[in-house]
Amino acid sequence: MSTADNTAQNAELPSDLVQTFRDMAAHEHHARGASIEALRLVQERFGWISDAHLAQTAQVLGMTPADLDGIATYFNLLFRKPVGKNVIMLCDSVSCWLMGQEQTRDRLCKKLQIKMGETTSDGEFTLLPIVCLGHCDHAPAMLIGKELYGPVRPEDIDAIIDDVRSKNHDHA
Ligand code: FES
Known part of the structure; x- marks a missing residue:
């Protein structure tokens, strides 16, 4: 910062x-x-x-x-520490685990080159766990800003992150 x-x-x-x-x-x-x-x-x-x-x-x-x-x-959505421009809240509850949350999480960490709880060096993304997002029928689910995603497969990650990045740059 x-x-x-x-x-x-x-x-x-x-x-x-x-x-x-x-x-x-x-x-x-x-x-x-x-x-x-x-x-x-x-x-x-x-x-x-x-x-x-x-x-x-x-x-x-x-x-x-x-x-x-x-x-x-x-409240999970109130941040008491600095966060990136986009906060990715990845569901960490049971339906999402059962539907492959771990693989999605690993792909996200690899794509962003951070661990859960961290912020990318460019300040664009923070990756946090959250309890059930109420989107269990679309597990694994995640929230970026106000947008809910699911089911999020590992192979979907690149397109989602690239899309958010390009929207950020459009608004910069
Ligand atoms: S358990 Fe993940 S959205 Fe409900």
Whole structure:
């Protein structure tokens, strides 16, 4: 991660986000009710949720950072560490195992040249396991951003990754 990115993660939350959180909290019986959406908005803006941003969000919502961190770490789709531009969530539950998840995972790791839990050196992809995606009838399944894929066979990996890469470059 570059120095500029580090600076962004340690910076004050932008005032528009702080105001949004205040408005959301005002409409909830308990500020905790706004917590997941607030964290989602932080992640949408910065790509992940740094300690500094978590602490500031907790303060606005009237919660302790520990309480809010407990909520953030419970949800697989909220990231507490920097991630790549595209996060690949590969299902790691039983139907997908039975349908060959291991082979798909190995092919993905080879194609991206990383292990599960890592990010590619160009910052394009992070590969993470996730519990059942509810796509068991299309196992093995994976999620990239908001797009659900399945069944994903090892031989499908090259085309899927190349396609995501080229879309990234189109939007760059
Ligand atoms: S077990 Fe993989 S999608 Fe349900």
